Each structure stands twice: as structure tokens, then as C-alpha cells.
Amino acid sequence: MGTSRNVERRTILKAAGASAAALGLAATAGCGGGTGSGDGTVTIRYSWWGAEERAQKINKTIALFEKKYPKIKVKTDFQTYASFWEKFQTQAAGGNPPDVFQNAVTFLRKYDKRGILLDLKSQVQAGNLSLDHFRAGVTKVGEVDGKQLGIPVGSNTMALVIDKKVYEKAGVEPHTGWTWDDYFKALKTIHDRTKVAGDTGYFTIMYLYDLYLRQNGKAFYTADGLGFDKADLTEWWTDGYNRVKAGLVTDLKVVQQDTPKSSLSAGHGASEFTWDNFTVRYSAEGDSTYGLAPIPTMDGKHTGQYLASLMLSASTRTAHPKEVAQFIDFMVHDPEVGKIMGYDRGILASTEQYTAYRPTDAVNKEIAQYEDDTAKAGVLGTITPHPSGADTIEAAFLRIGGDLGQGKTKVSDAVKQFFTESEAAFQA
Known part of the structure; x- marks a missing residue:
């Protein structure tokens, strides 16, 4: 929650x-x-x-x-x-x-x-x-x-939900221990071979960014503030925005138009990071076959995941x-x-x-199996308790990242705005 x-x-x-x-x-x-x-x-x-x-x-x-x-x-x-x-x-x-x-x-x-x-x-x-x-x-x-x-x-824990039919058509097979480089190469392969964006907007998801930071020895939160700096977020959002422009990530205007459906369910993206137990929504909304894939890593081992x-x-x-x-x-x-x-x-x-x-x-059998496999892999760490104001900050991350993805703001301005709003949330 x-x-x-x-x-x-x-x-x-x-x-x-x-x-x-x-x-x-x-x-x-x-x-x-x-x-x-x-x-x-x-x-x-x-x-x-x-x-x-x-x-x-x-x-x-x-x-x-x-x-x-x-x-x-x-x-x-x-x-x-x-x-x-x-x-x-x-x-x-x-x-x-x-x-x-x-x-x-x-x-x-x-x-x-x-x-x-x-x-x-x-x-x-x-x-x-x-x-x-x-x-x-x-x-x-x-x-x-x-x-x-x-x-x-x-x-629950974070997972990657994929459109199995699109992945199979593109010849991409997610595997335990794959790296972020592997994942981003997969997005390009999927786009080139199927004309479908490989991801629906990973860079706006606070909890995914937390895993990425944890893989790099940091975390989204400390006990009383943010656990990363402006340079970290600038790199993350720049990479994300460049992939939107290249067509590897779903145009966030399309994501908005698909709401309340997910763009993965709507066929406008081949994968989406979310909580593993949310997988049931895609089968209810979409016409394809969906499954769970491992979180990409930096070193082939540590996913940064937690319950x-x-x-x-x-x-x-x-x-x-x-x-x-x-x-x-x-x-x-x-x-x-x-x-x-x-x-x-x-x-x-x-x-x-x-x-x-x-x-x-x-679907629920696969969710249970995913959690069992993740636990047995020994990758689960302890969640960092969120500081007061975290609900406001999560909202800001999603909103500002969305504005960036639609070209409404520049990366530098988006990063500055996020840190300004975060500071205000901590002090509220």
C-alpha cells in the first residue's frame, strides 16, 4: 500500500x-x-x-x-x-x-x-x-x-508484465539475470520487428526507479528525505524521454488516451512494470496473453526487489x-x-x-509462482520506510514524468520542479 x-x-x-x-x-x-x-x-x-x-x-x-x-x-x-x-x-x-x-x-x-x-x-x-x-x-x-x-x-513485489505474443513475434526471451542493457536492446528489437513500443513508460514509475537506485547502492528514500540527487534523476529521465522520442516507449499522450485501460492491454506497448498481483487486470482488459518476467539488473543478480x-x-x-x-x-x-x-x-x-x-x-497461479521464485532467488531486501510526504511525492513523480514524456517540459525543468515539490512535501 x-x-x-x-x-x-x-x-x-x-x-x-x-x-x-x-x-x-x-x-x-x-x-x-x-x-x-x-x-x-x-x-x-x-x-x-x-x-x-x-x-x-x-x-x-x-x-x-x-x-x-x-x-x-x-x-x-x-x-x-x-x-x-x-x-x-x-x-x-x-x-x-x-x-x-x-x-x-x-x-x-x-x-x-x-x-x-x-x-x-x-x-x-x-x-x-x-x-x-x-x-x-x-x-x-x-x-x-x-x-x-x-x-x-x-x-506483492515489482515485476515486468509482458505481452507474450508480441515478445514471441519479436524473438525476445526475458530471462533471470538479464541486465538493463539487455532490456533496452529488447525494446528496440520489439519495436523494429513488430512496430509496437517495447514499454509503456517505465521512467514515470517511482517504485521501479527505487529498484534501479537500490541496484546502484542508493534508494528513492532515506528515513527523512530523498536518497538520490538531481544528477541521478536527470540521467533517468533523459534516457526515458529519448526512448519515447525514438518510439521505443509508448507516447504518453497515447497512454492518457488509453486510460482507464493500460496501454499494454490496449496493444500500444509490449511490456509494463507494475506490482505482480496487478497482472489480473491485463487479462481482463486485453485480448492477448500476458505473463510475468524478471526485473532487469545492473550486475545480473541484484534486482533491488522487496515485499x-x-x-x-x-x-x-x-x-x-x-x-x-x-x-x-x-x-x-x-x-x-x-x-x-x-x-x-x-x-x-x-x-x-x-x-x-x-x-x-x-493468472493467479503464475503470480504465486513468481513470488515463490523471487523469494527462493534470495534477492528480496527490506523496504525503506517512506518518510512523511511520500504520497505527495509519488504523485509528483508520476505527474511530472508524464509531462516530460509528452514534451510539456524540459528534463532540467522537470527535475528542478520535482525536487522543489518534494522539499515542500517533506516540510508540510
């Missing part, structure tokens, strides 16, 4: 970034949130973002929870990504955030800084929540400065921390919940749920 070529994130990050900069949230603490009744029954509020299909699945899991815990009632609220965060900011500023809510790494430091997020370690120590039986490395995504601010429900995650967080203002912890524990560990949710929010994070759900369709 988190962002990439996901249409939902593409369309809402601007709104999320703008509203984040405009709204200062007061630090809050104390009691509030859920309600209680005379018979000992309590009600907790649970909010998340997503589409109707996710809501239907979550409502089924809540029915299971309320059957096991009849004295805990769950009041639900779901929105689109943009609407969720706009509403959440208003609720948090007013001292009335939901008791438990879906969260992503981009927002952990931001809302911890404002005193919104409950450190769940106290509930772990009280025996109401377990951090045992998670897939290796997953729980680290929810850790910030020694505090457990989120419990993962699913995980990201959607997670559940709790509010410091909840009046029912024990019940909230029990709810989170049930939602991340119960096998039946895993069977219901499947890979809707990524590859299931706990081993109980991961084992309980076995995908039967080809």
Missing part, C-alpha cells in the same frame, strides 16, 4: 497529494472511535478502499468474525482510493478516525507523525494479536522506528484496542478468510492463509 501503472493509483494520486499538502492534521490521542452497549457488545469501525468485489469479499469475512466474536460488531465503510484518503484525512483532523483501517507503507510515517497510528506491539504483548506464522519478511513492511504500525494482509504490502492499522483514539487487535488477528490469520479474499490484496501474508488458498486459474 499501497502505487505504479495501476489505473486507480494513476487517476487519484494527484488528488491525494494535493489534499495532503493542504490539510494539516493535529496529533490526537485518547479514547474515542467505536461504541459500546449495555450488554457488553462493542462496535468498531472498519474502513478500506477498493471496488465492489473487494467489499463483497470483506463483508463475508466480517460475518465470519462476528460469528466467532458475537460481542463485537463491525461497522464498515469503503471508498475508492482517492475518496478514502480524503475522508480519512478529514476524520483524523477531527479526532474521529476509524478504529481499524486499510493502510499502506506510503502513509505510515505521515500518520504516525500526527499521532494517529496505534503501536500494535502492546496488543501483541497482551496476547490479542500474533506476529507469528507470517511469510518471511512481510511483517517488516509495517514496522517504523521500532513500532508495529500495520499488520500485512497481503504482499510491499497492504495492511491493517488501528487508531490511537479507539476505545476498544483489544477488540480491534482481535479483529486484525482474525483477518490476517483465519484460513477461511484467506480462502474468501484470495489474492485480492496481494499474495496472502500469513502462512495459514497462504496455505489455505490455492489458486485454480492460470
Whole structure:
């Protein structure tokens, strides 16, 4: 939770970034949130973002929870990504955030800084929540400065989604350990042999640039700022823009015209970097056959990859921390919940749920296999906790990179604008 070529994130990050900069949230603490009744029954509020299909699945899991815990009632609220965060900011500023809510790494430091997020370690120590039986490395995504601010429900990692038919026609075969030089040569081969752009716009994807930086001993973020300089970004964006001009990368005007479809699904590009569990969208949108390919490397080995995650967080203002912890524990560990949710929010994070759900369709089987292979390869590192303001910065990277790709601004001006907006986001 988190962002990439996901249409939902593409369309809402601007709104999320703008509203984040405009709204200062007061630090809050104390009691509030859920309600209680005379018979000992309590009600907790649970909010998340997503589409109707996710809501239907979550409502089924809540029915299971309320059957096991009849004295805990769950009041639900779901929105689109943009609407969720706009509403959440208003609720948090007013001292009335939901008791438990879906969260992503981009927002952990931001809302911890404002005193919104409950450190769940106290509930772990009280025996109401377990951090045992998670897939290796997953729980680290929810850790910030020694505090457990989120419990993962699913995980994913960056991958390259390819149009298999176009790659086969071009005679290009992605392989583990291929380099960036190999990948860029592949883009040219694909374009020359099929007249299709090889990529849909890699240079605008913050999380991909993070992997590239990590391969070179840096990272997109440090604990409190950017982990790269203007010269680094100038090189990255110059190379990207030159490939757009050469036709090797999809014209970003075409990318906009294809929205809400991906340009990969629309047949205007042969590959696209995104989170591995997003692969299902291409099969739903497009008419070709799509698959997952390895991330290019600098040295043939280190991809810079890590596990990201959607997670559940709790509010410091909840009046029912024990019940909230029990709810989170049930939602991340119960096998039946895993069977219901499947890979809707990524590859299931706990081993109980991961084992309980076995995908039967080809796309989800390939996603699971990709994550298994990536883990076995030993390339997964630890994600850098994002500093406060990361949501605004991600939006700026996508927007400014898009303007550059359309020729609306020069590389030097784009780089200067990005660093200026980033500094403002850190100080907000």
C-alpha cells in the first residue's frame, strides 16, 4: 500500500497529494472511535478502499468474525482510493478516525507523525494479536522506528508484465539475470520487428526507479528525505524521454488516451512494470496473453526487489484496542478468510492463509509462482520506510514524468520542479 501503472493509483494520486499538502492534521490521542452497549457488545469501525468485489469479499469475512466474536460488531465503510484518503484525512483532523483501517507503507510515517497510528506491539504483548506464522519478511513492511504500525494482509513485489505474443513475434526471451542493457536492446528489437513500443513508460514509475537506485547502492528514500540527487534523476529521465522520442516507449499522450485501460492491454506497448498481483487486470482488459518476467539488473543478480504490502492499522483514539487487535488477528490469520479474499490484496501474508488458498486459474497461479521464485532467488531486501510526504511525492513523480514524456517540459525543468515539490512535501 499501497502505487505504479495501476489505473486507480494513476487517476487519484494527484488528488491525494494535493489534499495532503493542504490539510494539516493535529496529533490526537485518547479514547474515542467505536461504541459500546449495555450488554457488553462493542462496535468498531472498519474502513478500506477498493471496488465492489473487494467489499463483497470483506463483508463475508466480517460475518465470519462476528460469528466467532458475537460481542463485537463491525461497522464498515469503503471508498475508492482517492475518496478514502480524503475522508480519512478529514476524520483524523477531527479526532474521529476509524478504529481499524486499510493502510499502506506510503502513509505510515505521515500518520504516525500526527499521532494517529496505534503501536500494535502492546496488543501483541497482551496476547490479542500474533506476529507469528507470517511469510518471511512481510511483517517488516509495517514496522517504523521500532513500532508495529500495520499488520500485512497481503504482499506483492515489482515485476515486468509482458505481452507474450508480441515478445514471441519479436524473438525476445526475458530471462533471470538479464541486465538493463539487455532490456533496452529488447525494446528496440520489439519495436523494429513488430512496430509496437517495447514499454509503456517505465521512467514515470517511482517504485521501479527505487529498484534501479537500490541496484546502484542508493534508494528513492532515506528515513527523512530523498536518497538520490538531481544528477541521478536527470540521467533517468533523459534516457526515458529519448526512448519515447525514438518510439521505443509508448507516447504518453497515447497512454492518457488509453486510460482507464493500460496501454499494454490496449496493444500500444509490449511490456509494463507494475506490482505482480496487478497482472489480473491485463487479462481482463486485453485480448492477448500476458505473463510475468524478471526485473532487469545492473550486475545480473541484484534486482533491488522487496515485499510491499497492504495492511491493517488501528487508531490511537479507539476505545476498544483489544477488540480491534482481535479483529486484525482474525483477518490476517483465519484460513477461511484467506480462502474468501484470495489474492485480492496481494499474495496472502500469513502462512495459514497462504496455505489455505490455492489458486485454480492460470493468472493467479503464475503470480504465486513468481513470488515463490523471487523469494527462493534470495534477492528480496527490506523496504525503506517512506518518510512523511511520500504520497505527495509519488504523485509528483508520476505527474511530472508524464509531462516530460509528452514534451510539456524540459528534463532540467522537470527535475528542478520535482525536487522543489518534494522539499515542500517533506516540510508540510
